[in-house]
Amino acid sequence: MQIRIADLFCGIGGIAEASHLLAQHDRTDEMLISGIGRVQPKVVAAIDIDRSVASLYQHHHGIVPRCSTIESLPGIADDSTAELDMWWMSPPCQPYTVRGSQRGFHDARSQALARLIELIPLERPRFLGLENVPAFEGSLHHQQLQRVLRDTGYHYQQYILCPTELGTPMRRKRFYLLAKRDGKRFADISRKIEKRPFTEFITEAGWEDKTLHVPAESVSHYEAAMNIVDIRKRDAIAACFTSAYGKSPIRSGSYLHCSARGQIRRFSPNEIAMLMGFRSDFFSTCNLSQRSQYRLIGNSLSVPVVYELLSVLLAN
Ligand SMILES: C[S@@+](CC[C@H](N)C(=O)[O-])C[C@H]1O[C@@H](n2cnc3c(N)ncnc32)[C@H](O)[C@@H]1O
Numbered sequence: 001m002q003i004r005i006a007d008l009f010c011g012i013g014g015i016a017e018a019s020h021l022l023a024q025h026d027r028t029d030e031m032l033i034s035g036i037g038r039v040q041p042k043v044v045a046a047i048d049i050d051r052s053v054a055s056l057y058q059h060h061h062g063i064v065p066r067c068s069t070i071e072s073l074p075g076i077a078d079d080s081t082a083e084l085d086m087w088w089m090s091p092p093c094q095p096y097t098v099r100g101s102q103r104g105f106h107d108a109r110s111q112a113l114a115r116l117i118e119l120i121p122l123e124r125p126r127f128l129g130l131e132n133v134p135a136f137e138g139s140l141h142h143q144q145l146q147r148v149l150r151d152t153g154y155h156y157q158q159y160i161l162c163p164t165e166l167g168t169p170m171r172r173k174r175f176y177l178l179a180k181r182d183g184k185r186f187a188d189i190s191r192k193i194e195k196r197p198f199t200e201f202i203t204e205a206g207w208e209d210k211t212l213h214v215p216a217e218s219v220s221h222y223e224a225a226m227n228i229v230d231i232r233k234r235d236a237i238a239a240c241f242t243s244a245y246g247k248s249p250i251r252s253g254s255y256l257h258c259s260a261r262g263q264i265r266r267f268s269p270n271e272i273a274m275l276m277g278f279r280s281d282f283f284s285t286c287n288l289s290q291r292s293q294y295r296l297i298g299n300s301l302s303v304p305v306v307y308e309l310l311s312v313l314l315a316n
Contacts, residue, residue: 001038001039001040002039002040002041002042003039003040003041003042003085003086003127003314004042004044004045004083004084004085004086005019005041005042005043005044005045005084005085005086005087005088006043006044006045006046006047006076006077006084006086006087006088006125007043007045007046007047007065007088008046008047008070008076008087008088008089008090008091008116009047009048009070009089009090009091009092009112010043010046010047010048010053010057010065010090011048011050011053011090011296011299011300012053012056012057012060012278012282012296012297012300013043013046013053013057013060013061014090014276014277014278014300014301014302014303014306015043015088015090015129015301015306015310016043016046016057016060016061017060017061017277017278017279017303018277018301018303018304018306018307018310019041019042019043019310020061021277021303021307022040022041022307022310022311023040023041023042039314041086041310041314043061043063043088044063044084045063045066045076045084046061046063046065046066047065047066047068047070047073047076048065048066048067049067049068049069049070050067051067052288052292052296053065053296054067055286056283056286056288056296059285059286060279060282069112070112070115070116071111071112071114071115073115075119075122075123076116076119076123076125077123084123084125085125085126085127086125086126086127086128086129086313087116087125087127087128087129088128088129088130088131089113089116089128089129089130089131090130090131090132090301091109091110091112091113091116091130091132092109092110092112093132093133093136094109095109095110095139096132096133096135096136096139097133097135110141113141113145114141114144117141117144117145117148120148120149120152121148121151121152124152124181126180126181126182127178127179127180127181127313127314128149128154128156128177128178128179128180129176129177129178129179129306129309129310129313130145130176130177131174131175131176131301131306132174132175133174133175134160134173134174134175135175136175137158137160137175145177149179153181154179154180154181155179155180155181155182155183155184155186156177156178156179156180157177157178157179157186157312158175158176158177158178159175159176159177159178159189159309160173160174160175160176161173161174161176161189161305161309162174162305163275163276163277163302163304163305164237165191166191166193166304166305166308167193167194167195167196167304168196168275168277168302168304169195169196169197169198169201169235169236169237169238169275170237170238170239170240170241170275170276170302171237171238171239171240172240172241172276172302172305173240174301174302174305176305176309178309178312178313180313184316186312186313187311187312187315188312189308189309189312190308190311193304195235197234197235198229198231198233198234198235198236198237198238199231199234200274201271201274201275202231202256202271203268203270203271205268206256206265206267206268206271207258207261207263207265209265209268211290212265212266212267212268213263213264213265214255214264214265214266218249219264222249222250225250225251226249226250226255227239227253227254227255228254228255228256228257228264229254229255229256229257230257230259231256231257231258232259238253238254238267238275239253239254240253241253241254241267241272241275241276241294241297241298242298243294243295243296243298243299244295244298245266245267245272245294245298246266246290246291246294247291247294252298253266253267253272253298254267255267269282269283269290269293269294269297270282270283270284272294272297272298273297276297276300276301276302276303277302277303277304277305277307278297278300278303282297283297
């Protein structure tokens, strides 16, 4: 049976990418729900305020996201998506981050999540997932969400997970909440995954792309604060890439150093996409600027983490 997912705040579709992987890897034996049988997750509706994601999302995931603010919608289910089983929510994290406003409840960017919390008891999707920065935990919206879930009869489980725990050499610690209406316990997250070498994510094309090179003056100016990874280190771990990568020279992600080439360069958007678990040519066919590609991948989800969470949520 198909589990029809609404990808809310869809961006480039981390949850859609994880759903494709689940379909390909056929973990459906582990994903049996009693009374329903085998389940297959599929994103059937997507919403984002950002029009620029539409063609990339359609190219990779086969549907055109609806361009709208979530708080302006009367509901999530409409005539075409009447049978939604699950909502995946990745609301903006700036209201909760240290570098953002930390105004939470009072930040206009949190209105969409406030609206979704109101809609949960009215639409009662069978499954729910939410991703945000760790600082979301304990916020007023977090407390309100938990109250609504309890009052509406959901069972929920919360996690702080980093892709490094699942074998990916990149830090991206995030808060996740999974909720379901049936009372079955949540399965454990599988962490027995082999560590993947860093070099698997680095391409020769990246060294040839001059737009990625960091000028020597910038290096000498910012070097002390730059996170520079030596490519000879197989066990290196990249820092978390943010949407400011390529714009803000520090605290937005790692750089690569190759002493044989005497070069320091940025990661390409496709290399970051691979570290995030997306297919290796994710940005190859799009006509978005390099700056937009960095912004979109820096806002997205770690696909292997979301893949494990989807498996846990939909397993019996
Ligand atoms: C953290 S990103 C989510 C990324 C996405 N899950 C992915 O895998 O790429 C937040 C997204 O919410 C969108 N957004 C922000 N405010 C919104 C609103 N009020 N209504 C709808 N979308 C909004 C942004 O354009 C951005 O793409």
